[in-house]
Structure formats: structure tokens, C-alpha cells
Amino acid sequence: MAKLNMVKALNLALLQEMERDQDVVVIGEDVGVDGGVFRVTEDLHRKFGGKRVIDSPLAESAIIGTSVGMALYGLKPVCEIQFSGFAFQCFHQIENHAARYRMRTQGRFHCQMVVRMPYGGGVRALEHHSESEEQFYAHIPGLKMVIPSGPRNARGLLVAALRDPDPVIFFEHKALYHAAKEDVPDEIEALPLGHADVVREGRDLTIIAYGAMVRVAREAAETLASEDGAECEVIDLLTVSPLDRETIVASGLPLTGGAHPSRHRLRRPLRRLRS
Amino acid sequence: MPRTPLEPRFSVEYLSILDSDGNLDSALEPDLSATELKRLYRAMLLGRRLDERMVRLQRQGRIGTFAPIKGQEASQLGSVCTLRESDWMVPSFRETAAMLWRGWPIEKLLMTFAGQLEGCQPAPEQHDLPITIPVGTQLPHAFGLAYAAQYRGDDVVVMAYFGDGATSEGDFHEALNFAGVWHVPIVFVCQNNQWAISVPLKKQTHSRTIAQKALAYGLPGLQVDGNDVLAVYAATKEAVDRAREGNGPTLIECVTYRLGVHTTADDPTKYRSEEEVREWERKDPLTRFVEYLRKKNLLEDGLEQEVDAEIAAAVKRFEAMAPPDVLTMFDHAYAEKPPELLAQREEVASRLRSPDESTAAPEPPPSPPMRGQRKTSRWQN
Numbered sequence: 053m054a055k056l057n058m059v060k061a062l063n064l065a066l067l068q069e070m071e072r073d074q075d076v077v078v079i080g081e082d083v084g085v086d087g088g089v090f091r092v093t094e095d096l097h098r099k100f101g102g103k104r105v106i107d108s109p110l111a112e113s114a115i116i117g118t119s120v121g122m123a124l125y126g127l128k129p130v131c132e133i134q135f136s137g138f139a140f141q142c143f144h145q146i147e148n149h150a151a152r153y154r155m156r157t158q159g160r161f162h163c164q165m166v167v168r169m170p171y172g173g174g175v176r177a178l179e180h181h182s183e184s185e186e187q188f189y190a191h192i193p194g195l196k197m198v199i200p201s202g203p204r205n206a207r208g209l210l211v212a213a214l215r216d217p218d219p220v221i222f223f224e225h226k227a228l229y230h231a232a233k234e235d236v237p238d239e240i241e242a243l244p245l246g247h248a249d250v251v252r253e254g255r256d257l258t259i260i261a262y263g264a265m266v267r268v269a270r271e272a273a274e275t276l277a278s279e280d281g282a283e284c285e286v287i288d289l290l291t292v293s294p295l296d297r298e299t300i301v302a303s304g305l306p307l308t309g310g311a312h313p314s315r316h317r318l319r320r321p322l323r324r325l326r327s
Numbered sequence: 328m329p330r331t332p333l334e335p336r337f338s339v340e341y342l343s344i345l346d347s348d349g350n351l352d353s354a355l356e357p358d359l360s361a362t363e364l365k366r367l368y369r370a371m372l373l374g375r376r377l378d379e380r381m382v383r384l385q386r387q388g389r390i391g392t393f394a395p396i397k398g399q400e401a402s403q404l405g406s407v408c409t410l411r412e413s414d415w416m417v418p419s420f421r422e423t424a425a426m427l428w429r430g431w432p433i434e435k436l437l438m439t440f441a442g443q444l445e446g447c448q449p450a451p452e453q454h455d456l457p458i459t460i461p462v463g464t465q466l467p468h469a470f471g472l473a474y475a476a477q478y479r480g481d482d483v484v485v486m487a488y489f490g491d492g493a494t495s496e497g498d499f500h501e502a503l504n505f506a507g508v509w510h511v512p513i514v515f516v517c518q519n520n521q522w523a524i525s526v527p528l529k530k531q532t533h534s535r536t537i538a539q540k541a542l543a544y545g546l547p548g549l550q551v552d553g554n555d556v557l558a559v560y561a562a563t564k565e566a567v568d569r570a571r572e573g574n575g576p577t578l579i580e581c582v583t584y585r586l587g588v589h590t591t592a593d594d595p596t597k598y599r600s601e602e603e604v605r606e607w608e609r610k611d612p613l614t615r616f617v618e619y620l621r622k623k624n625l626l627e628d629g630l631e632q633e634v635d636a637e638i639a640a641a642v643k644r645f646e647a648m649a650p651p652d653v654l655t656m657f658d659h660a661y662a663e664k665p666p667e668l669l670a671q672r673e674e675v676a677s678r679l680r681s682p683d684e685s686t687a688a689p690e691p692p693p694s695p696p697m698r699g700q701r702k703t704s705r706w707q708n
Contacts, residue, residue, distance in 0.1 A: 114505050122474060145467065158444050160448045217662040298666070
């Protein structure tokens with residue numbers, strides 16, 4: 053157990069998965085010798101060499117396109133897009149190919165790959181360094197979209213994403229990289245995708261958040277409790293897509309009867325929930 | 328300081344072995360056995376006959392939009408025949424003849440152009456990607472395959488196809504650049520068929536050749552007569568051998584011509600002249616190869632009928648197939664269907680079971696108010 057910030061926690065996930073699985077390779081701009089501009093891939097180049105931790109030429113489309121090709125061959129690439137604001141230059145490779153290869157080939161091929169992107173504002177950065185484009189990826193069938201909110205879940209989710217057979221877009225909020233330290237277990241820990249976390253229980257209102265907004269939502273919940281006496285439930289989505297509707301609905305609606313509520317019963321309460 | 332020319336000087340070669348009049352440069356003639364030559368010709372003929380048949384099938388409404396290859400048989404077969412089964416082939420969407428050579432059944436090609444996803448499913452042991460429609464986007468995939476093969480130490484060469492139009496795409500340049508930097512075993516085969524739908528080569532690029540674009544990325548580039556199957560074979564064999572020996576990638580530009588339409592949705596009389604087409608028909612890759620084989624006494628009687636019968640049998644099998652099950656559209660979005668997708672599948676399945684009921688289905692009763700919802704909420708529930 054060590055106290056780690058999110059950068060170190062993500063680095064630990066990559067390091068341990070690369071030690072465990074030869075097929076995991078890292079590719080991106082400055083991810084090798086430099087260890088990434090946010091240092092998430094620090095030391096990996098030294099440990100695993102330049103063929104496995106690839107300092108690519110400066111070309112987002114080919115970083116993703118290359119990863120698609122490597123994944124089709126059976127490798128498990130983790131690519132880093134330096135800032136999510138630059139990802140429009142590879143959006144077609146993500147949407148047209150990474151997300152669709154399984155469908156296109158009816159299961160003959162698939163792209164087991166993780167696309168890591170730092171996102172979000174609040175770090176006094178210039179244009180194209182502060183965007184939040186999760187909505188684009190969250191609506192693409194074939195992709196999974198994961199956004200951790202702290203060091204421990206970041207590590208666990210990245211491990212799970214690396215082992216997931218489908219392509220995962222993994223957003224890391226820049227303001228969270230050094231925001232806090234948490235106890236992170238030494239042994240590998242995977243946090244299953246597709247499950248939201250109820251981080252505060254409450255019966256009056258539900259706030260749904262992810263990434264850096266989870267902390268804000270919790271603070272708001274505390275304020276409401278102390279000033280209004282209202283008890284807020286706070287849900288940390290963790291996986292933005294596919295959405296954990298069950299946890300959301302369970303928070304807003306007493307579910308009776310069958311264990312699997314029908315789509316209508318799920319859809320309607322969701323419309324009534326406001327985040 | 329004076330300006331000084333940089334070394335090395337760059338040059339681009341053009342290779343032709345069997346010209347359109349049937350003249351053979353016997354010094355350059357590749358060493359192909361009678362069996363290999365006959366197999367090549369059969370594949371070219373099959374490519375041509377199937378192409379013509381598929382255009383007719385589209386006109387009759389029996390398949391959807393199709394991109395014909397007529398005129399490009401030598402470019403495709405002269406190159407693809409240099410691969411081993413364990414090598415990888417990455418097509419664009421106009422490589423019917425190359426795909427047939429790699430073992431794609433005719434039915435699958437028909438299914439692809441009839442809009443059925445099963446058509447793009449390679450066999451489990453097949454080392455081919457399916458067609459890629461967004462122009463040039465398959466080239467970084469080909470590089471990724473080659474990189475992965477090199478990473479694992481596998482004896483694999485990757486061959487990637489694209490057209491002249493693709494050389495304007497960023498992905499073309501990025502893939503060549505990556506391939507040069509990482510020195511991977513890949514052969515880029517450009518079928519320069521002169522037209523990207525309605526845009527001629529001179530409006531696509533100001534370069535004298537496409538082959539020379541390789542030089543900017545530190546790769547060898549070679550231009551060949553793409554209608555000369557012997558020249559295409561010789562050039563690609565050299566490139567594939569070089570790649571296999573660990574000596575890096577090559578770009579080959581096959582100068583050819585799209586004798587037919589871009590796709591069956593296109594009318595080329597709007598943008599190019601009949602004379603131009605006639606001139607290229609004179610350079611038909613099959614005609615000169617037939618002459619070459621005739622001189623070697625390698626032409627077989629009845630081959631056309633045999634090939635036509637093979638096509639007819641495949642068309643029959645294709646048309647006898649049951650229509651695809653609508654519900655399979657949910658099957659391969661993810662390895663495991665998320666709950667939301669399962670719910671959607673169930674909804675479609677139930678509508679299919681009782682279509683009348685679903686149209687008249689009453690609105691479900693409004694949900695009860697949310698637990699703890701305050702009456703003062705500004706949200707109207």
C-alpha cells in the first residue's frame with residue numbers, strides 16, 4: 053500500500069500490466085524517453101525499451117490507426133493522445149475503425165486497445181488544452197468510455213480497461229492528476245467497467261457526476277445537508293458508457309419485483325432525473 | 328557559403344517488361360513457371376468476368392453499389408501473387424481480383440456489395456483485412472500490422488492497397504512516414520488508375536509521379552506499368568523479398584486505368600472522353616498477357632466457360648441464402664452486450680414477434696414521483 057497521486061497510480065497500472073502481459077504496448081507522442089508530458093508513462097521506456105514504449109512521430113491519426121492495426125494482429129496497445137483537444141485529427145480512426153472492427157468483421161477481428169487522453173479545464177491552460185469532449189465518445193456504439201475520479205479508481209479502471217476486449221476511451225482529468233493522494237494497494241487491482249459507485253447515500257436528491265466533478269458534487273451535498281438538511285445521494289459514474297442505469301435508477305426510484313426492470317421502466321425514470 | 332547539392336541524389340525508376348504491343352524485354356522477364364503463369368491468367372480472367380457480372384447484377388438490382396476493377400487486374404494479381412498465405416493483405420475497396428486470389432469466396436464479395444456484414448468476415452485462418460471504405464484510412468492499420476509482426480518476430484510481410492486519390496489523404500503520408508521511421512516489412516501498392524471519381528491525377532497532385540512521394544519518407548519508390556502483369560510481379564517480388572529480409576518498406580505505383588465506372592452510381596461520360604478510354608482499352612492488361620501466353624503455348628481451351636460456370640454457381644449459392652437475421656445487428660457491437668443493448672435487442676425482438684401489437688401498444692402509465700422529490704422543485708415531473 054502506498055499513497056499515490058493519480059499520475060503515479062496510472063503509471064503503476066501500466067507498469068504492472070506490462071510486466072504481466074507482453075502484448076501490452078504503449079504508443080504516443082513523448083510517451084517514451086520523456087515519460088509523457090504529464091509523466092504517466094514515466095520510466096516505462098527505460099524498463100521495457102523503445103520497441104514497446106513507442107515514441108511515435110507527431111501524428112494522432114496514425115497513432116490510433118497504428119494501434120488499430122496492432123490490435124488486429126493481437127497486441128493490446130495503450131495509446132496516449134497528448135491532450136483530448138487534439139483528438140479530432142484521429143476521430144475518424146476511433147469512430148470508423150476502432151469502434152467498428154468487431155461489427156464489420158462479425159467478430160473475426162476486434163480492437164482491444166485503450167486510448168488515454170488528458171481532458172478537462174481548471175489548469176489555466178490555453179485553447180485545445182482544456183476541453184471536455186466525453187460526449188462524442190460516449191455516444192459511439194462499440195466504444196467504452198471511462199473517467200476515473202481519484203487515484204485508486206484510476207488505477208483499477210485502467211487495469212480493467214487494458215484487459216477489456218473492447219476499445220476503451222480513458223479520460224484523465226488534468227486537474228485531478230496531482231489533486232490528491234490515496235492509498236493504492238501494491239497488488240494489481242481491477243475495478244470492473246460498467247459499474248457506477250454511490251459515493252454518498254441520501255434519500256432526498258441524487259447528483260450524478262464523474263471525473264473532477266465528483267468532488268464538487270460531494271461538497272455540494274455536504275453544503276445542502278448542513279444548510280438545508282437535505283440528504284443527497286452522489287453517484288460517481290466511473291464508466292460513462294455503457295451507463296450503469298441500474299445504479300442510477302435504484303437511486304431515484306424504489307424498484308420492486310423483478311431483478312431486471314424493463315427498458316420502459318428504466319428509460320422513464322432516467323428522463324426525470326436531473327444531474 | 329555557396330548552395331551545395333545534397334547527397335544522395337534521388338531518382339525514381341519506371342519498369343515495363345511486356346508492353347501493350349506484346350513486345351517483351353526478355354532480359355527482365357521474371358522466372359515464372361508454366362503453372363504459375365496459367366494460374367495468374369486464370370485469376371485475371373476470373374477477376375474480369377466476375378467484375379462484368381457484378382456490374383450486371385447491380386444493374387438488375389441483385390446487389391447494391393459496386394466498385395469495378397476492370398483494367399486493374401494486372402496491378403492486383405501481379406502484386407498479390409508474391410505474398411505467402413501467412414503474409415497480410417490490406418485492401419481498399421477496389422481489390423476484388425486480389426481478394427479472390429487470397430481466398431475470399433465469390434459469395435462473400437457478393438454479400439459485401441449487397442450490404443451484408445458477413446461478407447466482410449475473413450475466415451479464421453485468413454490473414455486479410457476486409458475492404459476499407461474511407462479512403463486511405465487502412466494504411467495506418469497496415470503499418471500497425473507490420474509493426475506488430477516485427478515486434479513478435481514473425482516472418483510476415485504486409486501488402487497494402489490504395490488508389491491515386493488516397494495519396495492526398497493525411498493517413499497515406501502518416502503511414503509512409505511511420506513505416507520509414509520504424510523500417511517495417513510492408514509494401515505499399517498504389518493502383519494509380521488516373522481518376523478519383525471525377526478528379527484526374529493532374530488535379531490530385533502536382534508531383535510528376537506518385538512513386539516519388541516515397542522518397543520524402545526515406546523509402547524506395549518505383550513506378551511500374553500497372554497493366555503489365557510481369558512488370559508488376561517483378562517489382563513487387565523485389566519489394567516483398569526486401570521487406571522479408573528486414574530491409575524495410577517500399578512504395579510501388581502501378582500506372583493503370585479504371586476502364587469502368589468509379590462505382591455503379593457514377594457516370595464517367597460527365598468527366599472523361601471516350602477517346603481516352605479507347606486509348607487505355609488498347610493497353611488492356613489481359614490482351615497483352617494472352618498474346619504472351621499464346622507464344623508460350625500456355626492458353627487453355629474452355630477456360631472462359633469454366634470461369635463463368637464458377638461465377639454462376641457462386642451467384643446461385645449467394646441468392647439461395649436466407650436473408651440475414653435482423654437481430655444479428657446487436658451481436659458484435661461489443662464482446663459482451665451491455666444491459667442497455669440487451670434491452671434494445673429485446674425490444675426489437677418483441678416487435679418482430681408481434682408487429683401489430685407494438686404499433687398499437689398503449690403508452691405505459693406515468694412513473695410515480697421520485698422518492699424524496701420536493702414539491703417546490705422547478706422541474707416539472
